[in-house]
Amino acid sequence: MAALLDVSGVTLRYKTSSAVVTATERVDFSVDRSDRFVLLGPSGCGKSTLLKAVGGYMKPSEGTMRINGREISEPGADRMMIFQEFDQLLPWKTVLENVMFPLLMARKLPRKEAEPRARAYIEKVGLTRVVDSYPHTLSGGMKQRVAIARGMAMEPDILLMDEPFAALDALTRRTCQDELLQLWSETKFTVLFVTHSIAEAIKIGNRILLLSPHPGRVKAEIVDVDRVSAEDGSAAKLEKQIHDLLFAANATAR
């Protein structure tokens, strides 16, 4: 079976005012349908840049990225982004309008089809109560849930999540992670998830791509992550293994 998302030999460079920085070098990975694929690495490993490239916001200087066999050339609603920042919701629209907006704009659905669909997804993330509220009245966790509902309502080929829970407090983060897994078990969507937290990567992912920094290269790929469990201590063991892998790399690099 062909992979849903195929990234091969991708080198990403971006210009700052004084230099050209290589963010990732010759990165290969592929994501299958219904994968919860996590890009994990310390800051500076180019994982967010990689996600933005998959989103179509920047072009690789080398290599190819294909989704469903099509080359990625620009942003599109087949790859819905969910950002870390709370200001990703449009402040001039209510929760319902925010979820409906891409359905109307990108999917060109008629209003009376978009509304029940938006309401259904808002219900899924448990926010029916605030459906007519404006984003500034919501808490950070609620805003991220709306963003997730907005992404899922589009039923895209892949959801791209850029550290969506990083700015949340620890308790809310844990609830949001549980909810995301719950949603996944209901609809089996495909998600590409970026994080710098090893524990979060193990909890969310079924596959983890480990990146090393400066420039970002693939260090390892960890598969069958969903076999480990928090109860018998295997998750903690894996967490320690990954930690050692990253830490050892830093020690030898110096």
Next chain:
Amino acid sequence: MGEARILLRDASSAAAAPADVERKLGVAELLWNDGFVRKTVIVILLAAAWEIYGVLLDNPLLFPSFHDTVISMYERIKDGTIPLRAWASLKVLFMGYVVGIVLAAIFTILAISTRIGTDFLETVTAMFAPLPAIALLPLALIWFGLGNGSLVFVLVHSVLWPVALNTHSGFKSVSNTLRMVGRNYGLRGLPYVARILIPAAFGPILTGLKIGWAFAWRTLIAAELVFGVSSGQGGLGWFIFENRNLLDIPAVFAGLLTVIVIGLVVENLIFRTIERNTVQKWGTQT
């Protein structure tokens, strides 16, 4: 290894004496929290100070008292002069304001779509924004003659630059996340500007519109004052000028008061209402 213990608090003691979670504010406090009430009080105090000074001075030729002015204003409103003159001014103002905003929109859209457009807007704004609109009036009279054309020209000049400047800086300050969200939905070109940039930058745009309105109103009255009547019937500026020549000072004051009242109404009714229904409702401005 020891173990932590959990000590549950008795919930019944809290239920026995429920604390005041919410307290209603008194009427006086509620009134004082209303910005409109506070501003009205300020206006009344200013009017009172005017009245007292005017009565003490007792020289209606130099400084008529508040009630003289109000009486004169009432008479001029009743005989239809002031409404007619105000309407004449507002008509011209409206034309200049709309043309200025349309031009500002074109300039800023060019400025955000190309880098050279940005440079053009920034340079031109820096050149013309400090130029007083009145200073262009002599030239405008040569180009467009004694008529509304000249007035509209100077009005456009006074509206265009502040609106363009504020709109452009508003667009520039739209967060990168929102831009990426817009592009994620495949929005590009004018739909992107209309659906993402304009609402996201609505606060600064509204500020620009307010400044533009104030500049335009000021420029118009001054232009009418300096160059008098333009084709047939004059506006409020001409009304003030005319009555000064007749030494009807209370009427001059009545004209000035009308200018102020119209300014206050536009600011506090029109712009405040827009603000309340947009940026305040969205929480993007307090």
